[in-house]
Amino acid sequence: MNFKVGVIRGDGIGPEIVEEAVKVLNKAGEAFGHTFSYEELLLGGASIDAHGIPLTEETVARARECDAILMGSIGGDAKTSPWYQLEPSKRPEAGLLKIRKELNLFANLRPAVLYEELEGACPLKPELTQGGFDFMIMRELTGGLYFGERKTVEENGVLTAYDSLTYNEKEIRRIAVRAFDIARKRRKKVTSVDKANVLDSSRLWRKVVEEVAKEYPDVEMEHMLVDNCAMQIVKNPKQFDVVLTENMFGDILSDEASMVTGSIGMLASASLNDTKFGLYEPSGGSAPDIAGKGIANPIATILSAAMMLRFSFDLDKEADAIENAVAKVLKEGYRTIDIMSEGCTQIGTKEMGDKICERMQ
Ligand SMILES: NC(=O)C1=CN([C@@H]2O[C@H](COP(=O)(O)OP(=O)(O)OC[C@H]3O[C@@H](n4cnc5c(N)ncnc54)[C@H](O)[C@@H]3O)[C@@H](O)[C@H]2O)C=CC1
Ligand SMILES: CC(C)CC(=O)C(=O)O
Numbered sequence: 503m504n505f506k507v508g509v510i511r512g513d514g515i516g517p518e519i520v521e522e523a524v525k526v527l528n529k530a531g532e533a534f535g536h537t538f539s540y541e542e543l544l545l546g547g548a549s550i551d552a553h554g555i556p557l558t559e560e561t562v563a564r565a566r567e568c569d570a571i572l573m574g575s576i577g578g579d580a581k582t583s584p585w586y587q588l589e590p591s592k593r594p595e596a597g598l599l600k601i602r603k604e605l606n607l608f609a610n611l612r613p614a615v616l617y618e619e620l621e622g623a624c625p626l627k628p629e630l631t632q633g634g635f636d637f638m639i640m641r642e643l644t645g646g647l648y649f650g651e652r653k654t655v656e657e658n659g660v661l662t663a664y665d666s667l668t669y670n671e672k673e674i675r676r677i678a679v680r681a682f683d684i685a686r687k688r689r690k691k692v693t694s695v696d697k698a699n700v701l702d703s704s705r706l707w708r709k710v711v712e713e714v715a716k717e718y719p720d721v722e723m724e725h726m727l728v729d730n731c732a733m734q735i736v737k738n739p740k741q742f743d744v745v746l747t748e749n750m751f752g753d754i755l756s757d758e759a760s761m762v763t764g765s766i767g768m769l770a771s772a773s774l775n776d777t778k779f780g781l782y783e784p785s786g787g788s789a790p791d792i793a794g795k796g797i798a799n800p801i802a803t804i805l806s807a808a809m810m811l812r813f814s815f816d817l818d819k820e821a822d823a824i825e826n827a828v829a830k831v832l833k834e835g836y837r838t839i840d841i842m843s844e845g846c847t848q849i850g851t852k853e854m855g856d857k858i859c860e861r862m863q
């Protein structure tokens with residue numbers, strides 16, 4: 503079969519890591535008799551450079567015509583990049599938020615998987631991580647603080663900034679249903695994370711999640727306050743199966759979770775709507791500090807491409823082949839610098855992509 507994949511190479515390390523994911527996708531296509539055609543799309547800094555804005559209407563329209571999108575991260579160094587001289591609504595991040603909203607990508611799945619082979623790169627005590635672990639963060643992606651009304655006003659010579667956090671029942675229900683559906687196929691446990699001891703939006707979140715939980719009597723549900731959750735992720739990550747949470751909490755907790763899996767360079771991400779369409783990208787940013795050096799870890803992007811095969815194209819065998827190839831390469835001791843540990847062989851971005859392709863033979 504042929505699939506049309508929109509490719510947003512992005513900024514910073516984006517083009518380097520996307521290149522490797524495209525290579526691996528093509529290899530999977532070759533091995534299993536599929537073809538992928540690629541539609542290059544601009545978002546973020548690259549779009550500002552070309553068109554003066556971080557996302558054009560034409561790009562949104564072309565993205566809609568794709569079966570799925572593969573993306574590298576966007577953005578730059580806020581201190582040095584001219585993009586950050588622009589007003590906030592014209593900066594790279596505004597383009598990312600806009601495409602998520604335009605394509606209704608409300609469900610963001612971030613699998614926090616510690617491969618057994620990477621236990622050496624995990625900062626937790628070995629007894630907490632032996633055998634690896636695997637939990638799924640289900641982050642709401644098109645509501646909450648990042649999409650609320652914001653303004654900065656000056657009152658009596660004093661600046662005051664406002665950001666508003668709103669959720670309605672429908673938004674909470676649809677993400678909760680996704681989380682319970684996924685938990686049903688996994689270890690049947692949902693930890694719903696909020697700040698219901700303080701926030702009204704979290705109290706509504708809790709009420710709706712409880713209603714949804716009644717429809718899934720086979721799935722265990724617990725509530726956890728977000729500050730405790732941040733602590734539990736490093737205290738005992740094995741306790742989690744599906745972590746369901748709102749936009750900003752999920753953003754922060756997923757970066758934290760990435761470090762217990764070894765590196766942000768390992769954490770894949772799928773952003774889904776109500777259809778088979780999805781946008782697949784690494785969970786981390788454009789890493790301007792290492793861009794252009796050929797040392798970024800491409801595995802999160804490659805695993806995101808595997809998620810694309812699984813969720814958007816129903817190609818489970820092909821996705822398994824990519825994930826197994828990643829595990830093999832790690833087992834053989836090859837590491838990019840972010841996951842390097844004693845006795846392993848350090849390789850660069852391109853070599854990691856090549857090795858993963860070779861293991862898919
Ligand atoms: N989805 C997206 O496109 C995202 C974009 N950003 C943007 O990225 C830019 C940089 O943000 P930061 O806060 O520095 O976060 P970042 O995630 O880009 O980098 C944080 C640290 O992780 C390292 N890192 C990230 N990805 C890596 C990889 N694949 N391999 C090895 N090391 C890796 C970086 O070198 C850096 O030391 C900002 O403009 C920010 O807005 C941030 C997060 C997500
Ligand atoms: C612009 C940000 C919300 C991007 C980000 O940090 C993320 O999606 O993880």
Ligand SMILES: [Mg+2]
Nearest residue numbers: 753754757785
């Ligand atoms: Mg983030």
